[in-house]
Amino acid sequence: MATTTVKTETFVGKRIRRREDPRLITGTATYVEDVQMPGMHYAVILRSPHAAARIRSIDTKQAVAAPGVVCVFTGKDIKGVGAVPCGIAMPDLRVPPHTILATDRVYFVGHPIAVVVARDRYLARDAADLIEVDYQVLPAVADPEKALAKVVKQRIVSQRLVPMAMETRGVVAEWHGADRQLNLYTSTQIPHLVRTLVAGMLGLEENRMRVIAPEVGGGFGSKLNVYAEEALTGYVSMKIQKPVKWIESRRENFTCTIHGRGHVDFYEIAAKRDGTILGIKLKLIQDVGAYHQLLTPLIPQLSVLMMPGLYNTQNIRADIVGVFTNCVPTDAYRGAGRPEATHGIERMVDMLAAELQMDPAEIRLKNFVTKDKFPYPTATGLVYDSGDYATPLKKALDLVGYHKLRQEQADARKQSKYMGIGISTYGEICAIGPSPATPAGGWESATVKIEPSGKVTIMTGACPHGQGEETTFAQIAADELGVGLDDILVLRGDTAVVQYGIGTFGSRATAVGGSALYYALQDLKAKIKKFGAMLLESEDVTLTGGKVICNKTGNSKSLQEIAGATYRALKLPPNTEPGLMATRFWEPPNFTFPFGAHIVVTDIDGETGQIKIRRYVAVDDCGNILNPLIVDGQVHGGVAQGLGQALWEQAVYDDNGQLITGELMDYAVPRSHMMPWIESHHTCTPSPVNPLGVKGVGEAGTIGCSPAVVNSVVDALSPLGVRHIDMPLTPEKIWKLLATKN
Amino acid sequence: MKISGSYVLPIAPERAYQILQDPAILAQAMPGCESLEKIGPDEYGMKMKVLLAALSGQFEGRVRITDQSPPSSFRLIVEGSGRIGFLKGEGLLRLSPAATIRVLSAAPSEAPSTVVSYEGDAQVGGTMAAVGQRLIDGTAKMMIKKFFDKLASLASLPASP
Numbered sequence: 001m002a003t004t005t006v007k008t009e010t011f012v013g014k015r016i017r018r019r020e021d022p023r024l025i026t027g028t029a030t031y032v033e034d035v036q037m038p039g040m041h042y043a044v045i046l047r048s049p050h051a052a053a054r055i056r057s058i059d060t061k062q063a064v065a066a067p068g069v070v071c072v073f074t075g076k077d078i079k080g081v082g083a084v085p086c087g088i089a090m091p092d093l094r095v096p097p098h099t100i101l102a103t104d105r106v107y108f109v110g111h112p113i114a115v116v117v118a119r120d121r122y123l124a125r126d127a128a129d130l131i132e133v134d135y136q137v138l139p140a141v142a143d144p145e146k147a148l149a150k151v152v153k154q155r156i157v158s159q160r161l162v163p164m165a166m167e168t169r170g171v172v173a174e175w176h177g178a179d180r181q182l183n184l185y186t187s188t189q190i191p192h193l194v195r196t197l198v199a200g201m202l203g204l205e206e207n208r209m210r211v212i213a214p215e216v217g218g219g220f221g222s223k224l225n226v227y228a229e230e231a232l233t234g235y236v237s238m239k240i241q242k243p244v245k246w247i248e249s250r251r252e253n254f255t256c257t258i259h260g261r262g263h264v265d266f267y268e269i270a271a272k273r274d275g276t277i278l279g280i281k282l283k284l285i286q287d288v289g290a291y292h293q294l295l296t297p298l299i300p301q302l303s304v305l306m307m308p309g310l311y312n313t314q315n316i317r318a319d320i321v322g323v324f325t326n327c328v329p330t331d332a333y334r335g336a337g338r339p340e341a342t343h344g345i346e347r348m349v350d351m352l353a354a355e356l357q358m359d360p361a362e363i364r365l366k367n368f369v370t371k372d373k374f375p376y377p378t379a380t381g382l383v384y385d386s387g388d389y390a391t392p393l394k395k396a397l398d399l400v401g402y403h404k405l406r407q408e409q410a411d412a413r414k415q416s417k418y419m420g421i422g423i424s425t426y427g428e429i430c431a432i433g434p435s436p437a438t439p440a441g442g443w444e445s446a447t448v449k450i451e452p453s454g455k456v457t458i459m460t461g462a463c464p465h466g467q468g469e470e471t472t473f474a475q476i477a478a479d480e481l482g483v484g485l486d487d488i489l490v491l492r493g494d495t496a497v498v499q500y501g502i503g504t505f506g507s508r509a510t511a512v513g514g515s516a517l518y519y520a521l522q523d524l525k526a527k528i529k530k531f532g533a534m535l536l537e538s539e540d541v542t543l544t545g546g547k548v549i550c551n552k553t554g555n556s557k558s559l560q561e562i563a564g565a566t567y568r569a570l571k572l573p574p575n576t577e578p579g580l581m582a583t584r585f586w587e588p589p590n591f592t593f594p595f596g597a598h599i600v601v602t603d604i605d606g607e608t609g610q611i612k613i614r615r616y617v618a619v620d621d622c623g624n625i626l627n628p629l630i631v632d633g634q635v636h637g638g639v640a641q642g643l644g645q646a647l648w649e650q651a652v653y654d655d656n657g658q659l660i661t662g663e664l665m666d667y668a669v670p671r672s673h674m675m676p677w678i679e680s681h682h683t684c685t686p687s688p689v690n691p692l693g694v695k696g697v698g699e700a701g702t703i704g705c706s707p708a709v710v711n712s713v714v715d716a717l718s719p720l721g722v723r724h725i726d727m728p729l730t731p732e733k734i735w736k737l738l739a740t741k742n
Numbered sequence: 743m744k745i746s747g748s749y750v751l752p753i754a755p756e757r758a759y760q761i762l763q764d765p766a767i768l769a770q771a772m773p774g775c776e777s778l779e780k781i782g783p784d785e786y787g788m789k790m791k792v793l794l795a796a797l798s799g800q801f802e803g804r805v806r807i808t809d810q811s812p813p814s815s816f817r818l819i820v821e822g823s824g825r826i827g828f829l830k831g832e833g834l835l836r837l838s839p840a841a842t843i844r845v846l847s848a849a850p851s852e853a854p855s856t857v858v859s860y861e862g863d864a865q866v867g868g869t870m871a872a873v874g875q876r877l878i879d880g881t882a883k884m885m886i887k888k889f890f891d892k893l894a895s896l897a898s899l900p901a902s903p
């Protein structure tokens with residue numbers, strides 16, 4: 001029998017390599033597309049090429065007769081399937097009925113119309129082209145501002161972005177009619193919520209459905225949703241009694257997986273002459289898209305909650321206007337509402353500094369909520385848990401050599417060179433979140449089972465998909481139990497294995513799911529000590545280094561021996577059950593509020609408008625750090641996506657609602673060679689709201705990045721009278737600006 | 743997408759006007775045209791193959807001619823759709839005699855010729871719009887040029903009886 005490693009070495013806080021990486025870098029991970037089953041059928045979805053149209057008729061005769069085709073379903077054929085859900089309830093919120101296939105109207109390019117099922121996916125694809133749809137094309141609205149009147153103070157746009165997970169979405173549905181059991185493999189961040197909601201849509205008992213999220217190749221919020229295709233693939237499998245696979249193509253991904261951002265914001269900021277911020281006003285226009293997806297109406301609310309930023313002001317006013325457009329719905333994308341708010345606030349603070357001729361660092365330091373004010377209640381109804389905002393900014397200023405850079409900039413300006421220094425000091429709302437503040441419960445669960453051999457199995461309700469919790473959760477458990485990392489297995493993403501869970505999003509997996517794990521481990525430790533004490537016949541025992549030791553005699557029992565005894569159950573301590581397993585559902589008392597300062601130094605080529613990032617200094621405070629390697633990885637990934645928004649990416653619909661950036665040649669996702677060197681540093685202000693003292697770091701990079709970049713470029717061009725530039729800051733945009741201003 | 747331009751045909755406006763509405767000649771001149779048949783007064787059914795970089799597909803559509811004012815102008819309305827998307831366009835063609843020309847080969851300078859200028863608006867949707875956006879402008883220009891080049895060469899042939 002294998003022995004459990006007994007170690008006194010600790011793991012939390014160390015740069016432990018990710019345990020999930022070997023399978024990812026050797027190409028042996030199993031994604032939905034890798035799931036193969038005997039008798040598999042393939043579904044291809046016909047989608048609307050029009051942004052707005054009435055469907056006069058759909059003729060599927062030729063498609064049905066095409067080689068290899070088993071069946072074709074249109075919206076009229078689908079009976080008894082519920083609407084695609086919106087999880088947000090608000091008074092007067094208009095939620096248009098969102099059927100899984102269009103019936104008589106289409107509302108965006110990519111709107112699903114029919115599904116073709118064949119034994120071969122290419123035959124299904126060919127047959128889809130044989131479906132004749134008679135459209136009466138209607139005028140489309142693609143620009144949310146067109147429907148509205150204008151007030152201008154500073155208009156700041158957070159453009160629509162495509163979340164662009166490397167793995168597109170995909171579903172495999174496997175119906176076992178005799179057992180009345182539906183297995184659904186789907187690339188999701190929230191398997192349990194998908195099960196509850198899709199079972200509801202299909203009219204299936206929840207316990208007759210098993211949802212498996214195998215390896216998930218990136219989500220960034222785009223897979224924090226319940227999609228029509230999940231119910232549709234399940235429906236088709238139930239109808240034809242065969243396993244059915246649908247894999248989203250990259251082109252489909254552009255047009256029918258949610259987009260992020262899509263804000264037009266109008267900000268006003270008021271301050272005293274000395275720079276003290278008095279209040280911030282916002283009118284937020286949210287491009288909703290054609291429907292409310294699961295969390296669409298929540299996202300702009302997160303922006304408003306985040307409006308005070310790190311600043312001590314109790315005067316906040318916000319109006320949200322959600323506008324339906326003939327575009328794919330917007331929803332959560334890395335940061336979800338908070339990058340938009342941070343971008344607006346941090347741009348406004350820079351404009352205020354310019355107006356008052358103050359240094360942008362100085363105005364921030366003047367307005368920060370000070371260290372002694374925590375817990376700090378904001379005007380938006382939040383209570384910031386802990387904070388020390390000046391420290392990361394001062395650290396970043398030191399690291400970048402701020403004062404020297406300002407001198408260098410003054411010299412550069414004399415030579416008509418464009419050099420900019422941009423600061424953003426961001427806050428965020430993480431560890432989402434206390435249940436009363438979330439639509440579906442904000443707790444998380446963990447089960448820890450110590451097997452008879454002493455090996456440790458963790459089942460987490462969080463569904464990590466790239467965040468590295470298979471490693472960090474093992475670190476937590478290894479330290480608590482005194483075992484090695486290799487003794488621990490972390491299971492996730494399968495509703496038949498995991499008790500129940502909320503999922504991974506909103507920088508919550510470690511802060512909430514890790515805390516549930518921590519408490520489950522405490523329960524187990526108590527039980528281990530009880531059994532150890534019984535076996536050692538002593539009340540005075542300590543659990544350390546994977547052993548229970550009698551403090552008097554020094555005799556000990558290993559975790560393996562104790563685990564064996566709990567299952568063998570020859571003798572039990574009083575009022576104690578056999579076995580060694582504990583489950584906790586942990587409800588966080590509050591969100592956490594990480595923060596930090598990013599400073600970006602740019603040089604702009606006056607001839608071409610090309611922006612070069614000379615320095616990128618990030619000082620993030622995410623509370624205690626369990627694994628610095630993973631934290632840095634999260635910051636790097638976040639900054640990459642922040643830079644994408646700041647400099648390159650934009651989902652563009654033309655006036656007719658056609659997405660004209662529908663592939664990777666036209667949609668500029670940053671490649672590795674476009675990335676600057678990121679100098680990632682930290683300060684540590686533990687969160688008092690969870691036992692690990694962690695705050696979350698998944699979205700920090702994205703939130704801190706875009707205003708720092710834009711502030712830097714505006715700073716570089718400020719001698720030309722430039723006050724604001726909307727993202728993305730493409731060389732073309734900068735070159736045109738230089739051409740007009742010079 | 744706005745489309746505009748002009749082309750000089752080495753024939754008189756009356757003849758140019760006539761061949762610009764002759765389905766048999768148009769079918770030969772239009773790049774990728776597989777068939778063009780009269781389906782009603784001033785209305786034609788059309789099948790054509792479109793090639794846009796890596797995208798290719800058959801289009802089926804209709805061409806209508808309105809606002810006829812021979813020999814100086816008419817309006818062309820085109821609608822088509824296929825597996826790679828759809829296109830809709832409308833344009834005004836104006837024909838005017840060009841006094842003297844120096845075209846191509848050794849055409850005699852006193853030969854009659856016509857300036858065809860066109861101005862219109864086209865909408866493209868579906869996969870073509872999503873994937874081929876950057877190429878649509880160039881492809882449209884190229885197709886128009888090919889069309890007129892071919893038309894010019896067909897026009898120099900003796901008129902069919």
